[in-house]
Amino acid sequence: MSESPTTDAAARAADRPLSPHILAWRWHVTMATSILHRLTGAALYVGALILVGWALALASGPDAYDLYAGALGSPLGLIVLIGLSLCLFFHLANGIRHLVWDFGRGFAPKTADATAWLVLAIAVAATVALWAWLLLRGGGA
Amino acid sequence: MTGYRTPLGRVRGLGAAKSGVADFITQRVSGAALVILLLWGVYAAVCVARGGYEGATGWLHAPLNATGVVLIIAVAALHMQIGMREIILDYIARPATKAFLLVLNVFIAWGAGVVGVLAVLKVALGGAG
Numbered sequence: 001m002s003e004s005p006t007t008d009a010a011a012r013a014a015d016r017p018l019s020p021h022i023l024a025w026r027w028h029v030t031m032a033t034s035i036l037h038r039l040t041g042a043a044l045y046v047g048a049l050i051l052v053g054w055a056l057a058l059a060s061g062p063d064a065y066d067l068y069a070g071a072l073g074s075p076l077g078l079i080v081l082i083g084l085s086l087c088l089f090f091h092l093a094n095g096i097r098h099l100v101w102d103f104g105r106g107f108a109p110k111t112a113d114a115t116a117w118l119v120l121a122i123a124v125a126a127t128v129a130l131w132a133w134l135l136l137r138g139g140g141a
Numbered sequence: 142m143t144g145y146r147t148p149l150g151r152v153r154g155l156g157a158a159k160s161g162v163a164d165f166i167t168q169r170v171s172g173a174a175l176v177i178l179l180l181w182g183v184y185a186a187v188c189v190a191r192g193g194y195e196g197a198t199g200w201l202h203a204p205l206n207a208t209g210v211v212l213i214i215a216v217a218a219l220h221m222q223i224g225m226r227e228i229i230l231d232y233i234a235r236p237a238t239k240a241f242l243l244v245l246n247v248f249i250a251w252g253a254g255v256v257g258v259l260a261v262l263k264v265a266l267g268g269a270g
Contacts, residue, residue: 041224048217049249052257055210058201059260062194069193085183092179095172102169134187 033116037094040087047084085130090123164223171220178213185209198264207265211258218254222246 025031050072057068071077097115100106106115185206189197201207225246233239 038228041221042228045221045225048214048221049253051217052214052253052260055214055257055260055264058194058197059263065194065197088179088183092176096176099169099173130183130187134190137187137191 029116029120030112033094033097033119036090037098040091040094043084043087044091047087050080050084082127082131086123086127089126089130090119093119093122093126168220168223171216171223174216175213175220178209178216181209182213198267201261201264204265207261210261214257214261215254218250218257222250225250 054068054072057064072081097106097119100115106112185200189200192200201210226243229239229242229246233242
């Protein structure tokens with residue numbers, strides 16, 4: 001009984017379940033939050049680098065800091081910051097949802113749907129509240 | 142069964158070697174820590190937003206504030222490295238590209254983490270102004 005490595009590997013690969021392509025699924029809110037969790041996580045990767053840049057600018061002195069804070073306070077910088085805050089609040093709220101799942105709770109379809117919408121609502125509400133707070137205190141970055 | 146295949150060849154493709162769970166747990170523990178840290182971090186950002194250079198350095202001179210920012214940078218570097226690795230492993234099929242991106246991810250996460258922590262410490266432990 002001999003087995004050639006290549007056909008063996010091919011047979012093994014054929015045995016494995018395939019993940020259906022994304023277009024095979026009807027759009028659903030739980031699917032949207034799952035995708036958004038990855039997208040916002042990747043965006044926050046850049047956000048963390050912006051935070052490190054802030055610390056670096058602060059350590060480099062007043063001129064560098066003013067330049068950096070000025071860039072963040074520019075219209076383009078504010079759009080980026082508002083977007084990142086939305087990503088942060090979503091990823092944070094949905095992360096808590098994931099932690100609850102890790103304890104085996106919240107998997108019932110209706111519960112998962114409801115928490116998905118809740119997480120989206122929290123993300124938008126928290127972002128609006130944060131920037132309202134910042135603007136009411138008089139100005140951006 | 143013929144005996145010519147190496148142990149590695151026999152088990153390749155059969156699943157994890159029971160060590161993958163460490164990163165799974167690390168990702169959840171760091172995530173839980175970041176929930177607390179970043180709720181404070183958002184409040185901190187509002188406090189520092191308008192103070193300019195003097196305000197920010199003065200704020201970081203408070204040990205508790207510096208501790209919070211160092212923790213955010215360090216834990217975030219850990220969390221984002223594991224998360225980005227998962228994304229790379231899921232979507233990048235070409236072995237060479239995958240290996241390159243995995244190494245780049247480690248370099249960026251560690252580089253950003255160390256640079257960020259050192260920058261905060263320089264300001265926090267430096268003299269006023």
